[in-house]
Amino acid sequence: MKNKTNNTTNEQTGKQEALPFSKSNFTLMIAGIVLIFSGFFVMTLDKEEFGFGFLGLTLGPAIAFIGFIFQFYTIFKKK
Numbered sequence: 226m227k228n229k230t231n232n233t234t235n236e237q238t239g240k241q242e243a244l245p246f247s248k249s250n251f252t253l254m255i256a257g258i259v260l261i262f263s264g265f266f267v268m269t270l271d272k273e274e275f276g277f278g279f280l281g282l283t284l285g286p287a288i289a290f291i292g293f294i295f296q297f298y299t300i301f302k303k304k
Contacts, residue, residue: 250299257296264289 246254268285271278 250302253299253302254296257292257299260292260295261289262292264292 264285264287266285267288268276268281271281271285273281276282
């Protein structure tokens with residue numbers, strides 16, 4: 226059975242639950258998304274056939290991978 230006294234005290238005091246992410250987390254998430262998209266954009270700049278040049282096989286995927294790692298770091302980062 227649910228405890229109604231706890232709910233009413235929270236409503237009466239006006240306390241709000243803290244959000245799981247802070248403003249810095251959201252800012253870092255946007256930076257990670259920009260890194261991921263820039264990695265995919267760099268892959269499209271490769272002029273070799275089927276994207277088998279340096280940009281398509283090495284630099285672009287490395288930038289996108291760093292973006293994904295950055296996203297994992299941001300999600301697990303505490304306030």
